[in-house]
Amino acid sequence: MRSNLIQVRNMARTLLLLIFISTMGACGKYPDEINMGAHTHHQKENSMGGGNAVSCSNLTEPPSNAPVKSFDLTAAKTFVRLKSEKMVKAWTFNGTTPGPELRVREGDRVVVKLTNKNIEEGVTIHWHGVVLPCSQDGVPGVTQDVVRPGEQYTYEFVAKHPGTYWYHSHQLSSEQVKRGLIGRLIVEPKEKTFHYDRDYAVILQRLGENEYLTNGQEGGLKLEATPGETVRLRLINAYNRVQWMGVAGASFQVVSIDGHDLNEPDVIQNEWIPIGGGQRYDILFTMPDNGQVRVYSKKQKDWTISLGKGRAPKKLSKHAKIFDFTTYGTPKEDGISPDMHFDRTYDLVLGPADINGKRFHDIPPIIVKEGEWVKVRIEHKLGAEHPMHLHGHIFKILTKNGKPLSGSPIYADSVLLFQGDVYEIAFQANNPGLWMEHCHNLNHAAAGMSMMVNYEGVTTPFRVGTKSGNFPD
Ligand code: C2O
Ligand code: CU
Numbered sequence: 001m002r003s004n005l006i007q008v009r010n011m012a013r014t015l016l017l018l019i020f021i022s023t024m025g026a027c028g029k030y031p032d033e034i035n036m037g038a039h040t041h042h043q044k045e046n047s048m049g050g051g052n053a054v055s056c057s058n059l060t061e062p063p064s065n066a067p068v069k070s071f072d073l074t075a076a077k078t079f080v081r082l083k084s085e086k087m088v089k090a091w092t093f094n095g096t097t098p099g100p101e102l103r104v105r106e107g108d109r110v111v112v113k114l115t116n117k118n119i120e121e122g123v124t125i126h127w128h129g130v131v132l133p134c135s136q137d138g139v140p141g142v143t144q145d146v147v148r149p150g151e152q153y154t155y156e157f158v159a160k161h162p163g164t165y166w167y168h169s170h171q172l173s174s175e176q177v178k179r180g181l182i183g184r185l186i187v188e189p190k191e192k193t194f195h196y197d198r199d200y201a202v203i204l205q206r207l208g209e210n211e212y213l214t215n216g217q218e219g220g221l222k223l224e225a226t227p228g229e230t231v232r233l234r235l236i237n238a239y240n241r242v243q244w245m246g247v248a249g250a251s252f253q254v255v256s257i258d259g260h261d262l263n264e265p266d267v268i269q270n271e272w273i274p275i276g277g278g279q280r281y282d283i284l285f286t287m288p289d290n291g292q293v294r295v296y297s298k299k300q301k302d303w304t305i306s307l308g309k310g311r312a313p314k315k316l317s318k319h320a321k322i323f324d325f326t327t328y329g330t331p332k333e334d335g336i337s338p339d340m341h342f343d344r345t346y347d348l349v350l351g352p353a354d355i356n357g358k359r360f361h362d363i364p365p366i367i368v369k370e371g372e373w374v375k376v377r378i379e380h381k382l383g384a385e386h387p388m389h390l391h392g393h394i395f396k397i398l399t400k401n402g403k404p405l406s407g408s409p410i411y412a413d414s415v416l417l418f419q420g421d422v423y424e425i426a427f428q429a430n431n432p433g434l435w436m437e438h439c440h441n442l443n444h445a446a447a448g449m450s451m452m453v454n455y456e457g458v459t460t461p462f463r464v465g466t467k468s469g470n471f472p473d
Helices: 002-023 041-048 173-179 442-446
Strands: 068-081 087-093 102-105 109-116 126-128 152-158 163-168 182-188 198-207 211-214 221-223 230-237 243-248 252-257 271-275 280-286 293-297 304-307 344-350 366-368 373-380 386-390 395-400 414-417 422-428 434-439 450-455
Touching: 068 102, 087 173, 102 109, 163 173, 163 230, 163 280, 173 198, 173 442, 182 198, 182 230, 198 221, 230 293, 230 304, 243 280, 271 280, 344 366, 344 386, 366 373, 373 414, 414 422, 434 442
Parallel strands: 068 109, 102 182, 198 230, 221 304, 344 373, 366 450
Antiparallel strands: 068 087, 109 152, 126 163, 163 182, 198 211, 230 280, 243 271, 243 293, 252 280, 293 304, 373 422, 386 414, 386 434, 395 422, 434 450
16 A cells, blocks of 8 residues: 555656656756856866866877778768658768768777768767767867857777777757767777677667667668677667667677676576667677577567578567676676775766756766776666766776676676666776766756766866857757
């Protein structure tokens, strides 16, 4: 009885908040002008004391003789033709959504010239999950001004960490990602940690309200693979909500999460993998002698990837086990543990669309100093799942619900929290700048689940707000 009452109360609260979230206008929430780099007196002291204040704009990739890989991406409002011949409105990079797959090699210098053809609201490109200098992070009003129609901006960074990443506009991101301004970024390793014969990257996307696309196609995707071949399949969830992905027809390993390899991952089967918004999971499997492998979403049948020919495999039970990274793979000492010394600890309590009861620039930033070790405890109190994403850093997931992880170390740029979950994460402040930390359900971010991790002494000449037209969420 009592628990029923609580349930009803919770439901009512969630409903009210949902109404609140959905009535918030896209930029109605932005004041004239906010300085995302000015929240602390430490910083003032620093900049007044002169000497050690540095602008994000001056934090660039130093010259080197790394091999250069250049790309041009042109953002435009256009139409795309789906397989069914249906024409749908889309905002595209180089005429397609997703835009071209950018493949580079670990250590390459990536140079991308972005041109905005005709998107009046302006665009940027954020390199999701990539550790790069502050000025290249693509956050309008923080690391650059939005790129207006007819304008260009060139991004330049060294791809230090191999793995599966993606790119998307960070201007009005909840809207622009949904309209199609996304693409895959794959950084191939200099040396493979795992053997595979085929390497595919697949992005799951909802375009507009109704199109569920798998690498831009309706009705799922067919990929070539022959019996005995080993396939690395890089799954990218560009949609806001968690996708429960099943692998039918083969046993498999989860070899990488958010671009970072796992240590000695076990071979498993019949488990649903929950991939939160913005997250990447790479799986590895060997094609069976006769028949297909299907990797598919539990909820959305257009998000099905079929590999190989032959008979269709038996599907997973809806009630199959849920993949648990907290006990998966083999431990490996890296010196980062829950009981080590931390220079700063922070607590974030998540509601349906708020952090510590606050929203946007009202949420005090996490302040760090270069070199410090930082622990953040994140608790999800109420609401839909939150894939919390940090820019510019790789963190380690230390504990879940008070228990240290017992499998492979997990390094990531996001952590997916369901209601009731508590995680502790740790990172070293080793990339000076002003960095966003937000929910990658971009509707939640737009409703206020978005804050900053700011280094002491780093400033920005850019401003968020209606005056500049820079709207990062
Ligand atoms: Cu895909 Cu601010 O993130
Ligand atoms: Cu969220």
